[in-house]
Amino acid sequence: MHVRKKTMPKADRRRLAASDSKSDADRKIQTVKSANKSSRKEEGNALNEALEPLIKAPSDEAEFQLLAIQTDQLEFKVAQWKQQQMLRRDALQLKSEEIKLKEMITKQQQHTQVMELKAGIFKALDEANQSSAQAKKYLALLEG
Incomplete structure (x- = not known):
């Protein structure tokens, strides 16, 4: 099964970077990236847990x-x-x-x-x- 990645579009990241100072933009991007990674890990874990009984x-x-x-x-x-x-x-x-x-x-x-x-x-x-x-x-x- 494919899990769709949920990342912030590049255009949004550029706008975010242009609107804030570089350090603020970097912090926001890191926050978004870490949130995406954790949500992907949670989705992956849930998927693996669901498939474990199926694959023995x-x-x-x-x-x-x-x-x-x-x-x-x-x-x-x-x-x-x-x-x-x-x-x-x-x-x-x-x-x-x-x-x-x-x-x-x-x-x-x-x-x-x-x-x-x-x-x-x-x-x-x-x-x-x-x-x-x-x-x-x-x-x-x-x-x-």
């Missing part, structure tokens, strides 16, 4: 290491699966968006064709010297 023989230790390796492998597989699912979801969203855009284009093309057809009917009726009532009648037949 070399075979148990080997089994424990094998379990740790298997756990890492499973975590990797889970992370890989999550990434694949995210990629699949993104691909499906893109496909859905593509379909919606194609539908919009198709509707626009149909609307354009209808408008062109209406314009053609008006032009043909105008050339045949038909009345607007007749034009409306043909358009009603076309639409309905």
